[in-house]
Amino acid sequence: MKTAEIISELANLPIEERALIADSLLQTLNPTQPDIQQAWVKVAQQRLNDISSGKVEPILASDVFARINARLSA
Numbered sequence: 001m002k003t004a005e006i007i008s009e010l011a012n013l014p015i016e017e018r019a020l021i022a023d024s025l026l027q028t029l030n031p032t033q034p035d036i037q038q039a040w041v042k043v044a045q046q047r048l049n050d051i052s053s054g055k056v057e058p059i060l061a062s063d064v065f066a067r068i069n070a071r072l073s074a
Contacts, residue, residue: 010021050056 010018013021047056051058
């Protein structure tokens, strides 16, 4: 089967299956490094804990971008 035929077949799959295939293919191009991945998991868990406990308050992305735009246009 040629590449164009594979792509055509894949384009007809449901979006969830296409996303899974795309993610799998991307990982073959840029494989994860377990130690780095574990470090990011630890950071994400700490941030979730900080938000859940009320230690930090999340900021809406729209607010962050508004602040950035205000600084850049000043």
